[in-house]
Amino acid sequence: MKILWLYYKLRTAGGVQYSAKINSRGPESGLAGCGNFMAKSKKILLVNPLENYSPRKYDMYPSGALVLMGTMAHNKGHSVKIVHQLTDGVDLTELGNILSVFKPDIVGITMNTFQTFHARKISELVKKTDKNILVVTGGPHPSALKLKIFEDFPCVDVAVIGEGEAAFMEIVEGGDLSVIPGICFNNKMNPQRPAAMNLDYIPLPNLNLVNFSRNKFTGAEPVGAYPTMYIMASRGCPFHCIYCNKSVWGNTVRFRRPELILEEIKWLHEKYGVKEIFFQDDTFNLNREWAEQVFNLIIANGLNRNIIYKTPFRVNEKLVDKKLLELAKKAGFWLIFYGVESGNQEMLDKMKKGITIREVKRAFELTHSVGLKTIASFIVGLPGETKKTIEDTFNLQRELKPYFTGSSPAIPFPDTEFEKIVIEKGHLLIYNHDEYCLDKFIVRTDDLSKTDLEYYRLDIPGKLRLSYLKWVLADSFKNPGNIIKRGKKFFNLLVNRPRK
Ligand code: B12
Ligand code: SF4
Numbered sequence: 001m002k003i004l005w006l007y008y009k010l011r012t013a014g015g016v017q018y019s020a021k022i023n024s025r026g027p028e029s030g031l032a033g034c035g036n037f038m039a040k041s042k043k044i045l046l047v048n049p050l051e052n053y054s055p056r057k058y059d060m061y062p063s064g065a066l067v068l069m070g071t072m073a074h075n076k077g078h079s080v081k082i083v084h085q086l087t088d089g090v091d092l093t094e095l096g097n098i099l100s101v102f103k104p105d106i107v108g109i110t111m112n113t114f115q116t117f118h119a120r121k122i123s124e125l126v127k128k129t130d131k132n133i134l135v136v137t138g139g140p141h142p143s144a145l146k147l148k149i150f151e152d153f154p155c156v157d158v159a160v161i162g163e164g165e166a167a168f169m170e171i172v173e174g175g176d177l178s179v180i181p182g183i184c185f186n187n188k189m190n191p192q193r194p195a196a197m198n199l200d201y202i203p204l205p206n207l208n209l210v211n212f213s214r215n216k217f218t219g220a221e222p223v224g225a226y227p228t229m230y231i232m233a234s235r236g237c238p239f240h241c242i243y244c245n246k247s248v249w250g251n252t253v254r255f256r257r258p259e260l261i262l263e264e265i266k267w268l269h270e271k272y273g274v275k276e277i278f279f280q281d282d283t284f285n286l287n288r289e290w291a292e293q294v295f296n297l298i299i300a301n302g303l304n305r306n307i308i309y310k311t312p313f314r315v316n317e318k319l320v321d322k323k324l325l326e327l328a329k330k331a332g333f334w335l336i337f338y339g340v341e342s343g344n345q346e347m348l349d350k351m352k353k354g355i356t357i358r359e360v361k362r363a364f365e366l367t368h369s370v371g372l373k374t375i376a377s378f379i380v381g382l383p384g385e386t387k388k389t390i391e392d393t394f395n396l397q398r399e400l401k402p403y404f405t406g407s408s409p410a411i412p413f414p415d416t417e418f419e420k421i422v423i424e425k426g427h428l429l430i431y432n433h434d435e436y437c438l439d440k441f442i443v444r445t446d447d448l449s450k451t452d453l454e455y456y457r458l459d460i461p462g463k464l465r466l467s468y469l470k471w472v473l474a475d476s477f478k479n480p481g482n483i484i485k486r487g488k489k490f491f492n493l494l495v496n497r498p499r500k
Helices: 002-015 064-075 092-102 113-129 140-152 165-172 258-272 288-300 322-330 345-350 357-369 387-400 417-425 450-478 480-495
Strands: 043-048 079-084 106-110 134-138 158-160 183-185 228-231 276-279 308-313 333-341 373-380 404-409
Touching (some): 043 064, 043 092, 064 079, 079 092, 092 113, 106 113, 106 165, 113 134, 134 140, 134 165, 140 183, 158 165, 258 288, 322 333, 345 387, 357 373, 357 387, 373 450, 387 450, 404 450
Parallel strands (some): 043 079, 043 106, 134 158, 228 276, 276 308, 308 333, 333 373, 373 404
């Protein structure tokens, strides 16, 4: 009777339908032997690949995806190892050693579009080491590419599309790959998995899995205090900016319970000594009532005394006002990140940003008036960009007087409207994701060539050197260890400016 009950529990746990027919790709698929997962503790290696091109020595933060899924698998009794290739200094040879010693059943690779080259190399290495290891990938890039991922990544067995934790746990627990919703397997796409509406299941992150205490993660600049970590307090965004890849969280916004967010803050602070938290939500001020609850709980629990916070807000008049900003300030927020993107209204309209220049100016004035610092972030090279629109951006940037600012080249991420536009217009200059990276133009506009864009964009920091220098000096006093790193960056900015 007990055995029957256990069997029933195993079949129904977490809504997972288990099947004996796990290895549905058959022995010739290279998965022979890895199907027999049921009721056995698995060894899972999770890897955050290097970026295609990166000047960085360390990751800014641990991969939220790997920490989340690693924690869930660890809590279920599986043996989990997480590798950040960059921060841990793990090249392919070292990874080969890890594979030989750890002998994982599953290797999970997280992948955004700037990590394709190394993600592929890792998947190839895994299959070369042992073809029975199941290679699973997920993240914004596979979620955007869906079935096409197998063309570019022949050594990947399973691609998890969108939100990954439920699907991944089902894979780990031995679910039938041919029916698990939300995955691509065997060149077929299984039915979509609906977005998780209740996010209460998200566990407290086990940062021991990434050896967080050694404090190598640099944080996203500017950092107000170390150690720094981030929290995703909500998922999804209802806006439709043409350059944004939303293939993971989608348009339906879901908010985590403020009490559980508070618990995560306490956990990060008490267990790992975290002193700065970056709420990286797409728009923290989308739901005013919820944001106020979070701020009030932080204040009521005294978590504004030893921890500081930063977060993105939208500038829209109906979303931001002085009262909200004052409450944020009281809750220990020191920096608000605004995605301004352009100083030209037509450009904002074309990119469907849903904001006006007037709202931008108003938000910056209000934010500064309550004593909060700001980041103004811009994109150069979206459709319609001209010399004049970039000049408008310089001018707005100077007028806003942000504490920190920067611009990124517009990147046509897969599955975005921007990608469709540049392909249609013949403005996509390189169609090889391995070449995509943070600092390179791969598009042109009607008016501007790639070289024009490079030149005019670097002129933006030219106009803003003073503000950057001011920040570097202030930060160097607070964190002397960063002086050399920042100095180099500033020097590069001055010297490596392309000349026409
Ligand atoms: C936090 C964040 C960062 C942080 C930290 C990222 C990190 N270490 O995890 C920092 C500041 C470092 C960062 C940097 C960059 N980011 Co960023 N970032 C985000 C943000 C806001 C949230 C990501 C996150 O942590 N979510 C929480 C975790 C739990 O979710 P997740 O990573 O998506 O993982 C889920 C699924 O994707 C899936 N999954 C992911 N990996 C795996 C692996 C396996 C095996 C499985 C089964 C499932 C799975 O399951 C997870 C759980 O549901 C997203 C926007 C967004 N709202 O998603 C952008 C986003 C991921 N970033 C983006 C970009 C472009 C960048 C940058 C390249 C540059 C930039 N301008 O921001 C850099 C470079 C990063 C790099 N390593 O190459 C893009 C990626 C687009 C693309 N197609 O690749 C996004 C989607 C923003 C956007 N809408 O355009 N980013
Ligand atoms: S850029 Fe920000 S506001 Fe625009 S769609 Fe993406 S997440 Fe939403």
